[in-house]
Amino acid sequence: MNRGEVHAWNILDRHPIIVKWDEGVFTEISATNKKPEQDKWIGPPLVDLQINGFAGIDFQQDNLSVDQLIHATSGLEDAGCSKFFFTLITSEWDLMTDRLAKAKQLRDKHTKLQKSIAGWHIEGPFLSAETGYCGAHPPNLMLEPTEALLTKIRDITGSDPVMLTMAPEIEGGLSAFSTARELGFQVSIGHTNAPDNIIRRVTASGSTGFTHLGNGCPAELRRDDNILWRALDSPNLKYSLIPDRWHVSPSLFRILHRLINKNSIYYTTDSMAAAGSGPGKYQFGHLELEVGEEEIVRLPGTANLAGSALTPINCIRYASEMLRCDWQDTWKNYSIIPAEFMNLITGFKIGAPAEFVEVETNSNNTIKAINLHRY
Secondary structure (H helix, E strand, O other), rough: OEEEEEEEEEEEEEEEEEEEEEOEEEEEEEEOOOOOOOOEEEOOOOOEEOOOOOOOOOOOOOOOOOOHHHHHHHHHHHHHHEEEEEEEEOOOOOHHHHHHHHHHHHHHHHHHHHHHEEEEEEEOOOOOOOOOOOOOOOOOHHOOHHHHHHHHHHHHHHOOEEEEEEEOOOHHHHHHHHHHHOOOOEEEOOOOOOOOHHHHHHHHHEEEEEEEOOOOOOOOOOOOOOOHHHHOOOOOOOOEEOOOOOOHHHHHHHHHHOOHHHHHHEOOOOOOOOOOOOOEEEEOOOOEEEEEEOOOOOOOOOOOOOOOOOHHHHHHHHHHHOOOOOHHHHHHOOOOHHHHOOOOOOOOOOOOOOOOEEEEEEEOOEEEEEEEEEE
């Protein structure tokens, strides 16, 4: 159906709206005084900048197939996510780059994957090897981010958007942030114990993210000075949060939203293969992880978290529950804000691709169903 229209409630402002499209692009998005007959909502699709795997499929593998990648992508679409960043975590450098090259080849050969995989997120091996700050990343595989290594990533990804998570305090870290920007990467601080002066130098040089704030650090921190305080004291950062209720507690989640400008927060699932699947044991690169009934992903026999089993629509549900607000109030942080941060051509405006979600709710504004539409 190349042409059509929908009359529904606008998720972004809660007003009635008429949306029309033709030949795959929005041609009209206009307010109306006429109320929709159903509890149906329409808005921009969800965007996730950190997907390590989904629906039983681990992206950190050497033999990833196009069928597996389509299966994971379809699972994300069923949960309302139209675009995501294929994420690779720390491994042996040659294995990482081979996996990236293969994923790029698979994506470029299939129209469905081209629409969904909007870019690449490289989280490691340019991270802190310090205990706690490396998280589930193997410290012995950390590397200095030289110009040659960063250029290798750009050679593989071509002109695609790339987010690069690095620790700026490591050897060569500051110059690497500068080189990464010159290569067209979006840079993000993460898995780091960088001091104030280093963080200030990075953020003063251009757009900077902070990957999954509240994680990638030891479980116990100094009360007077720690990476959380330094990150929160740094202006101009775009912070990602994982709203699974475990990576960031509900109380801390609410406090962070009071301290940070809401337009500077975007959500991510940081999902791995268990997301969209049931409890059990799953591979996450070199790790075998356990997922229980409560959907917490842990290193076996420890309390350490490693990725999440969170699905996109539950990301919205849990974020609104923790903030004690309506789900509509959290939608922008998992759609428009991450898309704008990575300069993606998406959104809910005339001339944009005709991609949107329809959300059905019950009488108490609880989400019953979500459907992603692409034309």
